[in-house]
Amino acid sequence: MTAFARNQWYVAAYGREVGRDLLARTVLGEPIAFYRTEDEEQRVVALADRCVHRRFPLSESRLDGDRVVCGYHGFTYDTTGTCVYVPGQRRIPRTARVNSYPVVEQDTFVWVWIGDPELADSAAVPRAPHLADGENWTSVSGMEPIDADYGLLVDNLLDLSHETYLHGGYIGTPEVAETPITTEVDEAGAIVRVSRHMDDAECPPFYARSTGIEGRITRHQDIEYLAPCLYLLHSRITPAGQEAPAFHTEITYAITPSTEGSVYDFWAVSRDFARDDEEVTTFLHDFNHTVVMQDVDALNLLQRALATEPAGYQELSINIDTGGLAARRILARLAEQKQ
Numbered sequence: 001m002t003a004f005a006r007n008q009w010y011v012a013a014y015g016r017e018v019g020r021d022l023l024a025r026t027v028l029g030e031p032i033a034f035y036r037t038e039d040e041e042q043r044v045v046a047l048a049d050r051c052v053h054r055r056f057p058l059s060e061s062r063l064d065g066d067r068v069v070c071g072y073h074g075f076t077y078d079t080t081g082t083c084v085y086v087p088g089q090r091r092i093p094r095t096a097r098v099n100s101y102p103v104v105e106q107d108t109f110v111w112v113w114i115g116d117p118e119l120a121d122s123a124a125v126p127r128a129p130h131l132a133d134g135e136n137w138t139s140v141s142g143m144e145p146i147d148a149d150y151g152l153l154v155d156n157l158l159d160l161s162h163e164t165y166l167h168g169g170y171i172g173t174p175e176v177a178e179t180p181i182t183t184e185v186d187e188a189g190a191i192v193r194v195s196r197h198m199d200d201a202e203c204p205p206f207y208a209r210s211t212g213i214e215g216r217i218t219r220h221q222d223i224e225y226l227a228p229c230l231y232l233l234h235s236r237i238t239p240a241g242q243e244a245p246a247f248h249t250e251i252t253y254a255i256t257p258s259t260e261g262s263v264y265d266f267w268a269v270s271r272d273f274a275r276d277d278e279e280v281t282t283f284l285h286d287f288n289h290t291v292v293m294q295d296v297d298a299l300n301l302l303q304r305a306l307a308t309e310p311a312g313y314q315e316l317s318i319n320i321d322t323g324g325l326a327a328r329r330i331l332a333r334l335a336e337q338k339q
């Protein structure tokens, strides 16, 4: 189990998922109901998903304009979470309110702040601008819940040598596991960078079928992990030994702890080539979804296996784990920071 860093921004949903139907998500153990206001602004509202009366989930309730009417006995809440109506009496108890969480909608994501609202700085939300930049990038995306501690997903994404084994025939080739990495850690900025540059590598189907390259490739994988939630993999492919044409892919993950033992895996693939080619779009969506499910299955399995291990079980780390270990250190420090 990895502790949660509360005073941080986390992706709770894609903007497209939030509308006039209440959406339930649990972030850092807190059940939250999301919806969009009716006015022009169509702002995203995030309220604690438990009615103050008898804890009925507000996400299973209904909207009346921009108010939520509890589906059990009708307690009614405004967008700040203040109760504005209770049945059978005039006086509304002063404590009749639910928490309302700070929200920022940016780069197609809905970010939510679980910790001290005084510390929520909307200017500090990490950026993934390519996701909303339809001029220069074409993106496909999705989300898969995983029944694993979020730390296992962080480990997974910071060490891509697993591509060779878990994703062989999809995105992995022998060169990924064979090529050493370089790791840079920005402790103050809580950023881990892991790079792997392959000069002469086999082209995996993911890139062969999307770029049309037939021979071998020069392949650069440059990871930037902005702890705790945002992971960017800058990928650059050229035909082996050539500078051009260069094919860029931005692979984005948002890693959002849901509960102890469950995590939301938001994934996106953005490309700067064949941008209007629907076939490539469909291919990358379906293919990457398959790859994500290979990770989901592996992490579900790993979580179950670890649950049977005695406390304090031993691991054996090697060079490929440098980035993951740095990330664990940073996450532990962020989790310890004063609330």
Ligand code: FES
Binding pocket: 051, 052, 053, 054, 055, 056, 070, 071, 072, 073, 074, 075
């Ligand atoms: S539980 Fe919501 S009104 Fe009773």
Ligand SMILES: [Fe+2]
Binding pocket: 156, 162, 163, 166, 167, 291, 295
């Ligand atoms: Fe993977």
